[in-house]
Amino acid sequence: MDLQTIALHEGYTKDSQGTMVVPIYQTTAYEFRDVQHAANLFSLKELGNIYTRLNNPTTDVFEKRFAALEGGAAALATSSGMSAIFFAIANAAESGDNIVCAKQLYGGSLTLNTHTLKRFGIEARYFDVHDMASLEALIDEKTKVIFFESLTNPSIDVADIEAITAIANRHGILTVVDNTVATPILCRPFKHGADITVHSASKYTTGQGLAIGGILVEREDLVSKLRTNPRYEHFNKPDASYHGLVYVDTNLPPYTLRARLSLARDLGAVLSPFNSWLFIQGMETLFLRMQEHSKNALALAEFLESHPKVKKVNYPGLKSNANYKNTQKYFEGGLCSGLLSFEVASLEEATKIVNATKLYSLVVNIGDSKSIITHPASTTHQQLSDEELAACGVPAGLIRISCGLESASDLIADMKQALEA
Template structure:
């Protein structure tokens, strides 16, 4: 007999969170393009609003198409529940606001996506939330920043664009010691390459715009709850005190072992849905959720090609006379090569790489303008190959010192390697370098 086992990544990507529509038999996930939903009767409506029964009320809070998306990504990330947002930036914002307020702080790796760094450095400061930056390449730099007001440790699985790999093991030990959750942005890796919840993280954020959606058609973000943190530990009174905005609900009492979720701890994600999504309204469009589901169905196949192509591009650039350096975790001389082998799926090191041109900033501009197959856009994770000069675009708002801390130098070009034929990608890079 064949022993039953947990479904693999490819099966989950195609089936998790959905069964064919019972009324029509639709095999594809339908687009429920509606604002609201009929209640069976007054008692049904009252139970839904009291969370005595789960169901659809209003698309700002939930939607059947988006529900499949949330369940599917949660399954891919080995989590218990997900909450989709209108953008990755909205997901990151709510992931922090759900547990931190004025007077609190979080400790974050400095090696972040530029938009996240700006949010943490400037916007959260306006809300009274302090973000203290540690060096993810020096795990010992995190602990001195933690105090009794610290509500989370945050980092990117892969620093974008520095391509360092987060020190999961060391930070997981700190989270256990100080009873704080680890929140990880897994966008630059995707769950096909790395699953932070299996490495000690408690919350995972993904930009659905990138590898999960995969086709550059729709903006979105998602927060996945690992169900593996004790929100009743005493550091998070907002989970153990009554919520006056929701008829005195105590989230930890109501959702630490929620029967409709199979007894899982979904307190974090339900608090986010019932407070932050309700009040800030940054929900996704059902049509965007549908498009992202289509992308996820081929995630496991695309990521194999992204990673394979990126490895070959890195090796090609490494030997090119006009290139001064190459940064890619798949190269044996990369300082992050060992960590990639430890934390990533075998043989997969992601689709992002960086390199420096010997001609510096001016050569970088000429190179970008000479590309024909690679597209010059401010995005990553598209099926199409992309290129950008971060110092003058995505990281332009940062000071030179801040740019250097995130891995951005004047000569630096970032590539998001797509799934085209590798011979065409190498030929395009070669002709642009010669130009």
């Protein structure tokens, strides 16, 4: 099926009432038929509902539908995009290990990887997403994950997914791709060798800034990479916390299974059924919205590129952009989402422009139906030093825009008056 059809139908068989809309199963627990039925569920002899911290019928539809959009085998919904990233890394790495990350990352991911994971004994090492030599030089026998974004936020770079995954596969290392900004509508990393994707569903998936949530997806046949791989012994040895279960021997997608039975079970960072339902509604229009977001962003980027006050525009849909070649290779139809950034002369000039806009909302979010403007150096990346800001492509004069679904001419007119105020 095509993506727009999957987004409307996958994962839901109408219940006994024939409801067209997926029901909200707002419950914490489920009644078992008898003791044997309960025992079978807990031992995975049967699959079914146990407790909403592990699974829920509404969330199950969301997970199946999103996995199908990505072309993956299975998914695990989480309470936020950050928890999806943490689960993806913690599922592979432990104290004494390291992860290799692109330095062009969302500020929250940089903080998680550099500071929080350090307290768990996991070291983060950074490479330039455009420099494959810098990536390979960081890998050793303790490297468990290579983490990068398909379309980086807010530097707006497009990763060479095939080049990165080829290096990872040569060393038997898992790749985790944050595909939030592109969404599966525009970019499908599994087609290019990636192992796991993560998303903040709070962004384009909901589309209206209605709910916080995340999702982790694993590719088909990931078990073949995990089985007998010395980097991932915990997938190949009995799990003492779950009846001696060996994840690669279950005939179920092992990465999401372990994340569910170990991390979601123990940490509880799971999605509420109501938020799952909101995300399902958002997915029904995702195909159409991503086209419109992309068209508006390109029109605004072309205007900004021609304005004398703008030093640089970061949007990979522009033919002048250094990422244009990768965009044509990895993004469907060359459409590359609604996120762009541009640089002006100084912090003072950027502040003046942001404060002068009328149609754009000053908000630290992206992917909303309404256009959003952000000054990353003073908000999402404020915790970084000047050196760290420069390294991840966030100078003081950078302004980030998440183009909404308004008229492109109105968005351009408002930006014009702000630049010239």
